[in-house]
Amino acid sequence: MAERIVILTGAGISAESGLGTFRDGDGLWSRYDLNAVATPGGFARDPALVHEFYNARRANARAAAPNAAHRALARLERDWPGAVLIVTQNVDDLHERAGSRDVLHMHGELAQALCAACGARWPAPAAMAPGDSCPACAARAVRPDVVWFGEYPYHMDRIAKALRAADLFVAIGTSGHVYPAAGFVQEAAQAGARTLELNLEPSATASDFDAARFGPAGVIVPDWVAELVG
Structure with a gap:
């Protein structure tokens, strides 16, 4: 599988x-x-x-318009033979406009x-x-x-289930300062997933990841996706 x-x-x-x-x-x-x-x-x-x-x-x-990183993730969802779920802290719709379909907005939508x-x-x-x-x-x-500060994020039950079932967890462009999202890497790792950080610079939770790549998202995300799907 x-x-x-x-x-x-x-x-x-x-x-x-x-x-x-x-x-x-x-x-x-x-x-x-x-x-x-x-x-x-x-x-x-x-x-x-x-x-x-x-x-x-x-x-x-x-x-705003989707950039190369958004488009690369849409390509991954389209071409990857397994399931790809995007959980976003962002309230914009750039993932959807790039072509991604399975997107959970944990902080709501503008x-x-x-x-x-x-x-x-x-x-x-x-x-x-x-x-x-x-x-x-x-x-x-x-x-x-x-979702404002002090309010409970959306879709947490589905996110928790997905983290438990994940084979690979990837965090892109996150600071690692905002919980509960900052704790997702530990949840995924405890369930047996490999973990990867793609970021401009190390996040506050960088030490929790198995591997990391640093640079502009518009460069490193398309490169990573190309390695996965060819």
Whole structure:
């Protein structure tokens, strides 16, 4: 049976598409206080500010294009004889636009809206505002369908099952600072998977991986995929 591959992607894979990371000194994140725009409390205090921030992030994501790393992972899913699951910390849709189909967004998606009152989800408009009403229940409790600090990530049961069954776990463009994703390498290794880090530089959990390659994602990910699928 062909090997089952689980791939975790973080902000580093989308950076080459022009989408910044938390740690960029001059990006969108640097202009906002994360406690104000990425926590439930911040949304309760100033929903207009939070919507302004995510409207800007949504516009940035829609203007971005998948890069060579995204396209390489789509090629891997298409050409690999075994299962390939992408678990992403990113809220953009660049994996899907590159052609990947089996993608779990553990931190939600910018392209989706969520009703905090009834739990309904629907495609987000380009701009959202505090006065927007839910199309399902009419409550004015509309928020971006993203996981904020202090909230529980999505799809954790399926992710845990995939990690236990994986033959190979690969982390791409992740910092290793954000849990629970930072602990996935240990979960996979304990279940018997080989582990590989592909990153611009060593992550905080680099010592937990069996092997690593460092460099721009747009270079090292296509090279790695080419070695696997020819």
